[in-house]
Amino acid sequence: MAKPQKRYVCQACGSVSHRWAGQCGDCAEWNTLVEEAGAVVTPFQAKHNLQSGGRTVQLVGLDADIALPDRMATGIAELDRALGGGFVQGSATLIGGDPGIGKSTLLLQAAARLASGAARRVAYVSGEEAADQVRLRARRLGLGNAPVQLAAATSTRDILTTLSIGPAPDLLVIDSIQTMHSDLIEGAPGTVSQVRASAQELIRFAKERGTALVLVGHVTKDGSIAGPRVLEHMVDTVLAFEGERSHQYRILRAIKNRFGGTDEIGVFSMQSEGLSEVANPSALFLTHRDEGVTGATVFPALEGTRPVLVEIQALTVRLASGATPRRAVVGWDSGRLAMILAVLEARCGLSFSSAEVYLNVAGGYRVQDPAADLAVAAALVSALSERPVPVDAVAFGEIALSGEIRPVAHAALRLKEAGKLGFERALVPTAMAKEESALTLSGFRTLTQFVDHMLGR
The missing domain is CATH 3.40.50.300 (P-loop containing nucleotide triphosphate hydrolases)
Structure with missing residues (x-):
């Protein structure tokens, strides 16, 4: 009778190894390989014997009527x-x-x-x-x-x-x-x-x-x-x-x-x-304020089919020459922030190299929507120039490395949710400025145009 083989299974990723090691070769975790009993090794059979039984499986077409699950x-x-x-x-x-x-x-x-x-x-x-x-x-x-x-x-x-x-x-x-x-x-x-x-x-x-x-x-x-x-x-x-x-x-x-x-x-x-x-999750993640605050922008995020308005906050602090500036992010991708800062410097002439940058999504919410690029850029420009974004405006759009502001999906849902909560203006890509909405839409083709608008140039 064949003996069961020893095997070592990683408790982190489930990969199987036939010898113990301190580090898993697949997920690189340490001390996760645990010995478990393996299956009995049997000779490999090249093909099934179709004469020894089995049952036929019913095949149905894609257009077959199927009752919805209860x-x-x-x-x-x-x-x-x-x-x-x-x-x-x-x-x-x-x-x-x-x-x-x-x-x-x-x-x-x-x-x-x-x-x-x-x-x-x-x-x-x-x-x-x-x-x-x-x-x-x-x-x-x-x-x-x-x-x-x-x-x-x-x-x-x-x-x-x-x-x-x-x-x-x-x-x-x-x-x-x-x-x-x-x-x-x-x-x-x-x-x-x-x-x-x-x-x-x-x-x-x-x-x-x-x-x-x-x-x-x-x-x-x-x-x-x-x-x-x-x-x-x-x-x-x-x-x-x-x-x-x-x-x-x-x-x-x-x-x-x-x-x-x-x-x-x-x-x-x-x-x-x-x-x-x-x-109403939007009311939970928004800060109620009557006057503009520098470095704060409202972004209409989308979770599945549900729009949620969140506030994106930015803060910049100038440092003395020679000091190493920090980049701290809470609720957003730090790599995405580095890209937005690079585009603002390379395409718009703004200097963040001598300033610490802090970015936060209010309420502890985590944003993964690429449409947040324009709202993040608006918060950064507002914090650097100390010019507040209008309190009745929302912003959304994706920023390319060329500085182009690209359209995003489900603009109508985002604008409708913003209108329900009393916002009157929206800063959007040019391709979306013709959307039917109760809000006043301001379209921008490039990030340079958007920055010039915010700085009043």
Whole structure:
């Protein structure tokens, strides 16, 4: 009988090696290779024996009529928005986030809403806390009377045996997948093989019984979900719960969704009674001011199909000759800031080489939209020249290395949201100056024209 081979699996990226090393050759992480039992080596068979059985697979056309999947709306509008309308029966959802960000609180609130308002069967299994601890949290949130079934367990065999008795739950929450253990494979809970095997068993149960499965995942120091990357491919939806502990807001972002759009967000505010929905996120990220402040510009960002107005703040400080200036960025890409500064110096003649530059997105919001280039440039020029941007104006557009201001997508949505919040003017690329809008549009073809306009030349 063939002997099982030894193998070493990286706990950071999941790559397999047949010998131990201090550093993983794929992800370059140190001390992450852990020995796991390998599969038995069998002789390779060149081809299948098609005479020994098998079954035919039904093939359908692209134009076949398919019923839309049933959804369970949680009643939490921001969560349903990120999911695309609610949990889909028989689907698997993975939600990740930093410790203490509010993942368990959000899922407990959603479970209580479904169990109470929609009269759904809901099971909440915690591998990190005792049932009494979860019950105490529910009482603090005012959810102590919700008919949610609680359990504290880490064995997937025990969990699935229990849930197989009687009707299957409509929603099953596993908090967290890194604490689950399958006796079908060797290894400690949290290892790559255990996470993969436990998730596979739970997902198979959800698909067979029509249960909406939610897996809570830990995150690594760089913000990615811990465990094998294949875990994100196994599930139908991946949600990231983001935010800073020092700020009250939280953002639930859809990274992957087989039943809806990606990059949709739900915005929550952390209160003493739990997470509350933020129906108007723009009001949360804007600073209310009656007069202009130098270095501040309002930018209409776009998250999926949702426009969110945020304030971009810049500060420049002149230094004595010979000192090394700093470049500090919060909420935006530092490489993008370096590019904007270079274009302003090379194309517009502005000097930032002897000044420290600080850039911040108010409220702790993170902007990844390239349309923020023009708003960032406006904030930098305003801070350097000490000329405030008009308080009733917003700015958006992408800046090329040539100094050209390029159009961006979904201008109508951005302008509509700005008009709803009382803004009257918009600084946009020339190609978008003909958009139908209630705002007064000022178009600029190049960054030089834009800077001349701001400086009153």
